[in-house]
Structures are given as structure tokens and as C-alpha cells.
Amino acid sequence: MEDQRRRTTGYDERDVRVRPNRRGSRPRTKDRPDHADAVPGRVLTIDRGRLTTLVHEGQDDEREVVAMRARELGRAGIAVGDRVGLVGDTSGAVDTLARIVRIEERSSVLRRTADDTDPVERVLVGNADQLLVVTAVADPAPVQRMVDRCLAAAYDGGLQPVLVLTKADLGDPAEALAAWAALDVPVLVVRRRVLDDGTRVLDGVDAVRERLTGHESVLVGPSGVGKSTLVNALVPGAGRATGTVNENTGRGRHTSSSAVALSLRDADGARIGWVVDTPGVRSFGLAHLTPERLLRAFSDLEPGTEGCPRGCTHDDAETTECALDAFVASGGAGDAGPARLDSLRRLLRSRSGEADSH
Ligand SMILES: Nc1nc2c(ncn2[C@@H]2O[C@H](COP(=O)(O)OP(=O)(O)OP(=O)(O)O)[C@@H](O)[C@H]2O)c(=O)[nH]1
Numbered sequence: 052m053e054d055q056r057r058r059t060t061g062y063d064e065r066d067v068r069v070r071p072n073r074r075g076s077r078p079r080t081k082d083r084p085d086h087a088d089a090v091p092g093r094v095l096t097i098d099r100g101r102l103t104t105l106v107h108e109g110q111d112d113e114r115e116v117v118a119m120r121a122r123e124l125g126r127a128g129i130a131v132g133d134r135v136g137l138v139g140d141t142s143g144a145v146d147t148l149a150r151i152v153r154i155e156e157r158s159s160v161l162r163r164t165a166d167d168t169d170p171v172e173r174v175l176v177g178n179a180d181q182l183l184v185v186t187a188v189a190d191p192a193p194v195q196r197m198v199d200r201c202l203a204a205a206y207d208g209g210l211q212p213v214l215v216l217t218k219a220d221l222g223d224p225a226e227a228l229a230a231w232a233a234l235d236v237p238v239l240v241v242r243r244r245v246l247d248d249g250t251r252v253l254d255g256v257d258a259v260r261e262r263l264t265g266h267e268s269v270l271v272g273p274s275g276v277g278k279s280t281l282v283n284a285l286v287p288g289a290g291r292a293t294g295t296v297n298e299n300t301g302r303g304r305h306t307s308s309s310a311v312a313l314s315l316r317d318a319d320g321a322r323i324g325w326v327v328d329t330p331g332v333r334s335f336g337l338a339h340l341t342p343e344r345l346l347r348a349f350s351d352l353e354p355g356t357e358g359c360p361r362g363c364t365h366d367d368a369e370t371t372e373c374a375l376d377a378f379v380a381s382g383g384a385g386d387a388g389p390a391r392l393d394s395l396r397r398l399l400r401s402r403s404g405e406a407d408s409h
């Protein structure tokens with residue numbers, strides 16, 4: 052556990068730049084024969100060019116190995132969650148440094164751009180299959196657009212989105228959740244309860260743990276929603292700092308400034324999943340998002356786009372000849388069709404400055 056607390060500072064986005072390309076920005080897998088003996092590892096965290104990886108995962112000699120990228124990787128980005136191949140000193144001994152010579156093809160890519168006009172994609176996390184979008188009932192109140200953007204990024208990257216509503220002791224969860232009802236996203240509710248003796252407990256954590264079991268999940272959410280509190284409850288010893296945002300700079304503490312992969316363990320200490328905690332996301336640029344990729348997550352609506360004009364953005368009934376309106380009106384997507392189309396359009400529009408609800 053001590054190890055998970057180390058090297059969590061200075062998330063260096065230069066490490067994860069990926070040139071946009073038509074084939075979906077997947078880094079090529081370079082399988083050089085001279086590195087046939089490369090040791091497979093998982094990237095746990097990245098700190099200014101130093102990557103902490105886990106090798107021999109699940110075996111008796113499982114260990115953390117600090118590595119740097121080999122020059123031969125070129126510009127290929129490495130992200131937390133990536134599976135990599137390591138050569139050199141992989142003993143994990145103090146002051147040793149291995150080299151990452153290979154990045155395996157990712158099964159999923161959670162992407163973002165710095166802002167909505169930035170064409171350079173950054174891979175935030177590789178290989179995760181769930182995205183938990185954490186938002187509070189109150190203090191701070193949910194920002195619909197922010198949640199929409201996270202959901203859009205999940206659908207775009209092929210991750211199952213899950214909404215986690217925290218601080219349910221402060222208000223009615225149903226009210227806060229109404230905006231996303233049509234999306235059919237699983238919802239988990241967490242609330243603090245204070246026992247008679249003053250002890251604070253977090254109700255709902257068991258259901259979250261169950262959801263995470265057997266998965267590689269990413270947690271995103273704005274600062275102050277209780278994400279660190281939740282992570283600490285899930286991963287005892289994670290040491291994610293809580294409730295101490297610097298009032299002067301508005302910046303979080305060092306411990307929250309880097310994405311880090313943490314092991315989820317059962318009562319016996321066996322690993323049952325992975326949780327990637329991300330720094331409080333202030334901007335989740337979606338310049339890379341295409342309507343096509345998002346529509347794949349709306350299989351009920353997708354057939355309705357056949358009649359759309361070429362290059363239809365599907366996001367506006369007023370100014371385009373989008374065929375989705377007629378499709379939905381004729382019952383093509385069932386009773387839920389109209390609400391689903393509204394939700395899809397809201398996600399599509401969350402890319403730009405429109406549709407701000409707060
Ligand atoms: N009422 C209530 N307060 C909570 C709950 N969970 C966390 N808090 C409080 O909310 C504040 C923010 O919690 P954090 O866990 O630090 O929030 P965070 O989302 O990790 O924020 P950063 O660390 O800034 O990213 C702290 O004062 C917590 O004690 C909850 O379920 N109910």
C-alpha cells in the first residue's frame with residue numbers, strides 16, 4: 052500500500068500526446084524481434100517522464116519498476132493503464148531504471164484534449180472498461196454540462212459510463228439524476244452518515260466496490276465532490292488527500308495532481324480490480340469527438356441516421372436535414388426515442404460552448 056502513495060506528483064501531459072490520425076490514434080505496436088524478451092508491465096502512474104509500472108502482476112515476485120520511455124518509441128504516447136514491454140533493469144531495486152520499448156494495443160482509450168479547439172489528443176487512461184463519473188447532490192451542485200462531457204468521453208472511448216452521486220445526505224438524489232434518466236446509465240449513490248459516537252461512515256461504498264470488481268475503472272469528477280473520500284474508502288491506504296484545496300491558488304494538493312492506478316482488494320487482500328483515480332478534471336476537451344463514435348453508443352438511434360445528409364452533425368433539428376427527427380417521430384426508436392434523441396443531442400452539443408445549464 053505504501054507503494055501506491057509514491058510518485059504521484061506532476062502528471063506530465065507531454066508524455067501522453069498523440070497525433071490525431073484517421074485510424075483512431077492507436078499507437079502502433081512495435082514488436083521488434085530484439086525485444087522479444089521484454090517484460091510485460093502495467094503503467095500505474097507517470098511523473099515527469101518517470102513511469103511507475105507493475106511487472107509480474109499477480110505472481111509471487113510482483114513488483115513496481117520505475118522506467119523511462121525508450122527513444123525508439125518516438126512520439127507514441129504512454130498513459131496510465133497502458134500495457135507496456137520493459138527491458139533493462141526490471142529488478143525494481145532502488146535507483147534502477149528500466150526502459151519501455153513497447154506499448155501494447157489498447158482495448159479502450161479515454162481521450163481528452165486540452166480544450167475544445169485543440170487538435171492534439173491526449174490519452175488520459177488506456178485499457179479501462181468503466182468510467183465512473185462522480186458528481187455531488189450538492190456542495191458543489193451538479194454541473195450538467197460537465198457530466199455530459201464525461202459521459203460523451205466514455206461513450207466515445209468505448210467505456211461503460213456509471214454515474215456516482217455523492218453527498219446524498221445533502222439532498223434528493225432523484226432530482227439531481229433526472230437529467231440523465233434517458234441515458235440508462237447505471238447509478239450508484241453514496242452518502243455520509245455520522246454515527247452516535249461521531250464516527251463518519253460512507254454508505255453505498257459496498258455497492259461501488261461490487262461494481263468495480265472484475266473491472267478496470269476510471270474515476271473522474273470535479274474537485275470537491277468527495278471523490279478522494281470515496282477512493283480512500285475503496286482503497287484503504289491510498290492516502291488520497293481530502294478537503295484541503297488551497298483557497299489561494301484554487302489548485303489541489305500534490306497528491307491529486309496525477310492519475311494513478313490503485314489496486315482494489317477483497318478482505319483477504321487479493322486484487323479484485325483496478326481503480327484509476329484522476330486529478331480533479333477542470334477541462335475535458337472534446338475536440339476529438341466525432342458524432343459517429345458517439346452514435347455507436349446509441350444503437351437504437353443509429354439506424355435513423357441513414358437518411359441524413361453527408362456530414363450531418365445530428366445535433367440540431369433546426370438547421371440541418373437530420374433524419375433522426377423523422378425516425379424518432381415515426382417510432383423507430385420506440386417510446387423512449389424522443390428522450391434518447393434529446394440526450395444524444397445534449398451530449399453532442401456539450402462539445403461546444405452551447406447547452407450550458409449552470
Ligand atoms: N456531507 C457530505 N460531505 C462529504 C461526503 N463525502 C465527502 N464529503 C466532504 O466533501 C469535501 C470534499 O471531499 P474530497 O473527498 O476532498 O473531494 P474530492 O472530490 O476528492 O476533491 P479534490 O480532492 O479537491 O479532488 C470534504 O470536506 C469531505 O469531508 C458525503 O458523502 N457527504
Ligand SMILES: [Zn+2]
Pocket residue numbers: 356359360363364365366372373374375
Ligand atoms: Zn443527422
